[in-house]
Amino acid sequence: MIYNEDFETLPREVLETLQLKRLQQVLQKAYHTVGFYKKSFDAAGLRPDDIKNLSDMGRIPVTTKKDLVDNYPFGLFAVPMSNIVRLHASSGTKDHAAVVGYTKRDIETWSELMTRCFVAAGLTKNDVIHNAFGYGLFTGGLGVHYGAERLGASVIPISGGNTKRQLMILQDFGPTTLCSTPSYALNLAEHGRAAGVDMRSLKLRVGIFGGEPWSDTMREQLEETFDIKALNIYGLTEVMGPGMSIECIEGRNGMHVFEDHFIVEIIHPETGEVLPPGEQGELVFTTLTKEAFPLIRYRTRDLSRFIMEPCRCGRSHIRIDRITGRSDNAFSIRGVTVYPSQIEAVLKGIKELGPRYQLIVDRVGTMDTLEIQVEVNEKILSDSGEVKVLQNIEKLIAKDMKDELGISVKTKLVEPNSLQHLEGKVERVIDRRNIWPSEQ
Amino acid sequence: MKVEQISIFMENKPGSLENVTRILKDADINIRTLSLADTSDFGILRLIVNDVDAAKKVLKENGFTVSRTTVIAVEVPDQPGGLHRIMSVIAAQNINVDYLYAFVEKSGENAVIIFRFNDPDAAIDVLQKNNFTVLSGEKLYSF
Known part of the structure; x- marks a missing residue:
């Protein structure tokens, strides 16, 4: 199933034309409203209107986590605080945290993309979603929540922790969908087994797992344990949060990036050069529609590759493979x-x-x-x-x-x-x- | 009247102690008494040796984290109630024992208790006033 068929199945050339137009707009906006981008473009001798084609992307300077931290808290915002309706932040104290803001429209965009994810996972308004991603400054909880409400599904905002209570609710409320980190899902199952709960007999039919890297072996384990279909979701607080990409239930092989809202590139982690399609490298994201916190060529440090074959689900948006590591020493643990x-x-x-x-x-x-x-x-x-x-x-x-x-x-x-x-x-x-x- | 103890940080794993005892053996250092305080991951080995300077030097050279800690050695007759007599005067002064360990002198007549008190000066004072034998370093190292 496809939520926004018009945009999610755009023919490649039309999609790329749309991307270019949106890119040119966001570059102008970032250059003229965010001091950091003006400085970095000027230093590179680049003007926003020099970008005439998507193939010019490689000329645009990258943005790193350090740039975000250096501009803590609001230095990269492109709108006044009066237009910001929500703040989120990545984990860590001042020296490591990136703070992101959202306008009302950004929240709507984010909700739509998260809804697209749910529909790609085969959910409808009849589903009950157990959302065990943490609510708070972390984008996981609220990001998923807004998408679930927009879909019209029933969302259980259980957040993380209190495993005993989660088990009770999984049995009593009968959710059909579990959203959590994959390791937490396995942890729930372990506690369930210890408490004599038959996890396979729960009403769950889909699991949407993210927040940490996981493997196909874990997928099999999760599917077997819960008797569900397990799907991989990927997003970063810095770029937007959950909803940037997800595996569709039809393909279950690689995550579609919603390319009408993002440009995704894969670069060589050391040289920074854009790699040919299919090669393993570091994911770089550019936001095309975000108002409050446009992000230009953000180096995620996450390693992946493009899956070039068209997907059977009918989406034209490109897929990225599972994250297979980091190009720095960072690691992900419990989300x-x-x-x-x-x-x-x-x-x-x-x-x-x-x-x-x-x-x-x-x-x-x-x-x-x-x-x-x-x-x-x-x-x-x-x-x-x-x-x-x-x-x-x-x-x-x-x-x-x-x-x-x-x-x-x-x-x-x-x-x-x-x-x-x-x-x-x-x-x-x-x-x-x-x-x-x-x-x- | 304080004496010096060598404290060594050690991980709790096979071979740790062997490493220390070999280094001391090779340096011809004699251990008078020792105690080992341990947790599941690490421990502190406390040693009274015949040559504090040489022991510290050779252990440091071999990469150990070593410190000198001042402790108090008290001699009592090796008989029932010996340690209790010390503890009753210490307790009466509200002095706390951080740790202690003991050995019996070669003659077999006296026991020596090594104490680490939270207030060493007050402890020495009260022990001497009550006619306990507080040993000097020279005396202890040369037993």
């Missing part, structure tokens, strides 16, 4: 993107630690875990030789990390010079989750 630099900043503030540390990401049962191993230094023993002093430092790290990242971590103090060295450098992140076991 939260964690940058090693965030962790480093916390550790640097504690004088008894460092300088070396290592992050171990693992999956225990169905939950992702993060262990921070950090070397201690002389100062840790300076006073009494008491163990509780060290335990207090472990607790302090855990608390600071919770404040900074919003997730619980395990900390482990290790001996100086004991962390694994790789060509003289400590490997920052060891991801043992083995998310893509059969691929590459």
